[in-house]
Amino acid sequence: MHFVSSIISNHSASGRSNQYGNVSAFLRRNTEIIMTTTYLPNKKCLLTGAASGIGKAMALLLAESGAELFLIDINANGLQETVELIRGKNGKVNAYKVFSITDFEQVKLFAEEIHALYGAMDIVMNIAGISAWGAVDKMGHEEWSNIIDINLKGPIHIIESFVPKMMQQQKGHVVNVSSAAGLFGLPWHGAYSASKYGLRGLSDVLRHDLKRYNIHTHLVCPGAVDTDLVNSIKISGLTISEKKLQTLKTRFQKHAVKPEQAAKTILKGIEKNEYLIFTSFDVRFGYWMQRKFTFLYEWAMQKMNDYFQKTLTEK
């Protein structure tokens, strides 16, 4: 695959003072943000998946909070749009690059380039991801591999390339965006859950391994968030009409939170050094139920599975 790549550096002292002047004005205007932005100016934040959805909303929120951004996405147009939006509001994007996080050499190179210019990151956020569902006999090998490569190996590449430098600096935050599917055995989610449970396992280890380096690990388990993911999702084995699928998507979007809301909740969780961050109550409640009333969790999962199977395969 050919990757269009672009790195733009913007490190002038005048840029900094302009930026913080604007950030102060923004903070005065927006009391909700004031509560969540006391420590972000000067913080260097690396985000994957910044072209769309949660990653884009997170990048905008961090920029409004005074952070200096380093952005990655495979979607060139989307990433360019995010960068222009941020810079249009006098936010600071120090560097951005278009490539796939599955390409370890590209991740390593980008890390070397920005470490040489800016030093270690303060916050590293693994947000990029894809979704694909399907019963075991319906999903192709390529789909299984793709989802593990992007959702699990991608974040590993980022962690390998950026966290050692943070360990030297003895501070920081690693934020891994998993999913409700990283906590529960949801129907037709085999491949997706394998990747998201994997990320959860990795986070659980880092949480303890990195504590002595004053690095906080955060595992984000969103429920439904109204992003493009609902349109890009691949579902193998569907037999229902496009119209019925659209009705289901609309139902999902109705109970989903907006990506901007999810980004605010994630930022609050980071500031409070929370390990598990939920963006919706249903996932928090489900996780509590899973641990306290296992039989209820198992019953609910089977009911959901039967409903899912029936709904997605009925003519």
Ligand SMILES: NC(=O)c1ccc[n+]([C@@H]2O[C@H](COP(=O)([O-])OP(=O)(O)OC[C@H]3O[C@@H](n4cnc5c(N)ncnc54)[C@H](O)[C@@H]3O)[C@@H](O)[C@H]2O)c1
């Ligand atoms: N939207 C939801 O309901 C929901 C729920 C739970 C978890 N999540 C997780 O949240 C994260 C963000 O998802 P979103 O809903 O914002 O989706 P989205 O599709 O809006 O954004 C995902 C971004 O990741 C980028 N990306 C995909 N593959 C990439 C690759 N190989 N290299 C670099 N970038 C790549 C895409 O281009 C896109 O910009 C994902 O990890 C997803 O699994 C989303």
